Amino acid sequence: MIKNIKKIGNATLYCADCKDVFPLLKEIDACVTDPPYGLSFMGNAWDYDVPSVDIWNQVYDVLKPGSHLLSFFGSRTYHRGVIPIEDAGFEIRDQLMWLYGSGFPKSHNIGKAVDKIEGNDRSVLKEKIKKDLFEGEKEIFIERKTKDFSHHKGSMMSKDTTKNFDTKTIAVNITKGNSEWEGWGTALKPAHEPIVMAKKPFKGTVANNVLEHGTGGINIHECRVGDKGGTKDKPTGDGIRSNQVFGVYGSCKTVEIDQGRFPANVMHDGSDSVQEIFGDKSRYFYCAKASKNDRDEGLDEFENKITQGMRSNAGPALVGDNESGRTNRKNNHPTVKPTELMRYLCRLVTPKGGVVLDPFMGSGSTGKAAVAEGFSFVGIEMNENYFDIACARIDEAYKKKSQQLF
Numbered sequence: 582m583i584k585n586i587k588k589i590g591n592a593t594l595y596c597a598d599c600k601d602v603f604p605l606l607k608e609i610d611a612c613v614t615d616p617p618y619g620l621s622f623m624g625n626a627w628d629y630d631v632p633s634v635d636i637w638n639q640v641y642d643v644l645k646p647g648s649h650l651l652s653f654f655g656s657r658t659y660h661r662g663v664i665p666i667e668d669a670g671f672e673i674r675d676q677l678m679w680l681y682g683s684g685f686p687k688s689h690n691i692g693k694a695v696d697k698i699e700g701n702d703r704s705v706l707k708e709k710i711k712k713d714l715f716e717g718e719k720e721i722f723i724e725r726k727t728k729d730f731s732h733h734k735g736s737m738m739s740k741d742t743t744k745n746f747d748t749k750t751i752a753v754n755i756t757k758g759n760s761e762w763e764g765w766g767t768a769l770k771p772a773h774e775p776i777v778m779a780k781k782p783f784k785g786t787v788a789n790n791v792l793e794h795g796t797g798g799i800n801i802h803e804c805r806v807g808d809k810g811g812t813k814d815k816p817t818g819d820g821i822r823s824n825q826v827f828g829v830y831g832s833c834k835t836v837e838i839d840q841g842r843f844p845a846n847v848m849h850d851g852s853d854s855v856q857e858i859f860g861d862k863s864r865y866f867y868c869a870k871a872s873k874n875d876r877d878e879g880l881d882e883f884e885n886k887i888t889q890g891m892r893s894n895a896g897p898a899l900v901g902d903n904e905s906g907r908t909n910r911k912n913n914h915p916t917v918k919p920t921e922l923m924r925y926l927c928r929l930v931t932p933k934g935g936v937v938l939d940p941f942m943g944s945g946s947t948g949k950a951a952v953a954e955g956f957s958f959v960g961i962e963m964n965e966n967y968f969d970i971a972c973a974r975i976d977e978a979y980k981k982k983s984q985q986l987f
Contacts, residue, residue: 584965587972590979591957592948596968599940599961603639606959610796610935611649612640613926613947615918618655619662631662632941637669640940646783647790647797649930651677651776653918659775671779675846679922680771681870682852688770692763693756703758771855776926778846795932804929805841806866844929848922868921871946873910875920878949879977880911880970912970914944920978923950931956945971949978 585596595602619631631654640650650671654662667673696703757763783790783797790797842864849855851867859865877883927937927950935956939947942960944967951958952975960975962968 585968589972589976590952590983592952592975592979593959594942594945594948594968594972594975595959595961596963596965597961598963599636600639602940602961603643606643606938608645608936609643609648609938609959610645610956611651611927611931612644612938612940613651613923613930613951614939614941615653615916615943615947616662616941618653619658631658632665634665634668636940637666637671640938641669641671641781643938644781645794645796646781647787647794648781649674649796649799650779650781651926651930652779653679653774653776656773656775659777663777663779666777666779670782672782673777674780675778677776677778677846677848678773679776679848679850680773680855681850682771682854688766688768691765691767692758692760695760695762696758699760701758701760703756705756771849771852771858778930795935799929800931801844802840804844804866804925806844807842807864848925866925868919868925871917871919876910876912876917876944879973879975883911883970883973885911886913912944912974914967914970917944918946920946920949920953923947924954927951927954927956942971943967945974948975952978952982955982 583595583597583601587594587596616632617630644650650666652662652666663673693703695701780797783794787797845865847859848866848868849859850869852869923946927947931937931951931954933955936959937947937951937956938959940961942948942962945960945962948958948960948971958975960971962971
């Protein structure tokens with residue numbers, strides 16, 4: 582049953598089960614979505630399973646030949662999410678990675694857990710460090726020294742949470758034990774979310790399909806990254822190539838860069854921990870996680886809602902405004918993607934003037950992105966609260982686009 586339909590500029594938003602809306606759709610140019618991951622994330626019933634092959638069959642039917650599908654999934658359930666897409670008839674073309682410096686999965690300190698079971702004492706070292714030198718994999722207590730939040734002093738919180746406070750110094754207790762399991766953990770870094778790139782098959786050549794349907798390719802030029810300009814080293818062919826994989830050549834010449842770097846299938850949040858691995862962040866597309874302003878843009882008339890925060894292995898909130906891990910925010914969707922990331926993905930697979938579909942719209946980040954990029958948008962969300970939030974955020978994006986503020 583379709584509960585509500587709202588038209589905002591070139592965006593059409595449905596409050597409904599996507600299965601009830603698909604029969605109304607046709608000739609969609611691209612699908613960019615962030616569906617349930619099958620993790621029951623934070624206890625949400627809507628995340629109990631990944632979308633079925635039946636849903637992807639219907640997405641397949643409404644797309645043009647050659648249209649691309651980009652869909653996020655969890656790192657632990659990616660395989661379960663992608664198989665139904667392939668079974669629906671899509672070609673799996675690539676896997677993109679969005680990396681970020683904080684987030685799930687958290688590494689559990691096995692040594693500390695063993696010491697707790699066995700009743701072993703652990704030595705404690707205290708030191709004061711700057712917030713930007715925080716190392717998330719260490720077992721820590723963070724003490725805030727603030728003007729307005731003195732009741733939070735001594736609570737266990739993560740690095741990201743401290744951004745909500747006027748923090749001047751952070752006191753860190755690093756504990757160390759003597760168990761043979763000291764230094765063992767349960768997860769690697771950085772955290773990442775894989776994104777499947779799939780395509781609806783077509784007959785004939787890509788060139789013919791592009792001419793007939795406008796779909797089949799990806800927009801390399803508009804998704805180039807880094808500065809458009811500058812120089813780079815290019816091999817001359819002289820001398821010995823010591824490593825073809827990493828491009829170490831015996832002789833190079835300096836050439837001008839006029840288009841920016843070819844887009845990679847790796848994207849990240851620009852955080853220090855990710856840059857330590859990948860080096861110069863301008864080599865890849867990057868944007869930070871969704872900020873409060875990004876999440877709540879257009880929601881001035883909405884009331885703050887209490888949302889249960891994410892928790893680390895030790896119990897403290899990863900995102901929250903108090904010790905219980907609960908947070909006050911107007912957009913209370915727990916998995917909001919940053920608009921700039923979604924703009925990049927929409928731009929990558931959608932032809933000029935095309936239509937973007939998101940059958941799992943959530944709080945509307947894909948819709949914001951599509952509107953900002955000048956695309957038409959079809960969004961479907963069955964949760965009435967999230968639907969209202971999405972409508973307000975997309976309406977604000979449309980106003981900004983109309984005023985040429987994007």
